[in-house]
Amino acid sequence: MEKRSTLRAWLATAGTVLVMQLASAASASCIYNRTPDRLDINLSCGWVCSNEWHFSPSETKCRGSTGGLVTVFGGVPTHGTIADEVFIHVDDHGYVIVTPGHDGKPIYDTVCSYRQDHSQRECQALLAPNGGF
Amino acid sequence: MNPGKRYLFAGLTVLLAGCTQPAADSPPSGIEAVYTDFFKEADTDRSGTLEAGEIGASIDRDFAGLDLTHDGVVTIDDIYSKEQAEPPGSTRNPDLSSHLPYDTDSDGRLTAAEHRAHLLKLIGEMDIDGDGLISFTEYRVTRRF
DSSP states (O other): OHHHHHHHHHHHHHHHHHHHHHHTOOEEEEEEEOSSSOEEEEEESSSSOEEEEEEOTTOEEEEEEOOEEEEEEOOOOOSSSOOSEEEEEEOTTOEEEEEEEETTEEEEEEEEEEOTTSOEEEEEEEEOTTTTO | OOHHHHHHHHHHHHHHHHHTOOGGGSOOOHHHHHHHHHHHHHOTTOSSEEOHHHHHHHHHHHHHHHOTTOSSEEOHHHHSOTTOOOOTTOOOOOOHHHHOTTOTTOSSOEEHHHHHHHHHHHHHHHOTTOSSOEEHHHHHHHHTO
């Protein structure tokens, strides 16, 4: 009888620990610069969880902890109304890709956020840092 | 004043008061809301200011989030977890200091001490009046939102 209750207590403890481990499973999010340009990108995932990154062409960077808000800085707007900076959310275990061109126009970049299952969360247009030239 | 007019006057007063609520009472939206939530999460005693205990807890929580393998050191293995989605055709960046620029000695191992030193420097820049506390205003001004 006593053995059984000890076993139950062990199982309960093990279950609790397992649930706590799963609940606190850490995550991350990544950003891929697939443009030929240098990019300034900020990932904010908490009041102290912030990275101000300088991306080289084709560079990848990731940040552990969680998803958050990504800011991609583009070129100085001289024409049109396309944003010179883009704010886009990235999920836990998700990623953001910046690719050159938008709607066939080379002066813009496309910034897309993807979920962990690779489905697209959202996309935005950004004025390319060099204006596409 | 007859009762009908009195009710009408009272109703109009209440309506007017509702319309002239200060904008500060309206909930923040977009980026502002995200940053405000970050601050609220850390401000566990809801004092509107982040004190030493809350600052320390935030730093510890951030390091725990980075240290996926729970070995007390952040390495490149912590950057790419099994759960992390990677787009087809992507290549991994093996340089830890590229992901986390505060690996100050660039030895590929970010210690809790390096992480803490980096964040304390960042927090010191936020503490405009130098009182050791971070008010929402200081946070807002330094994060520019």
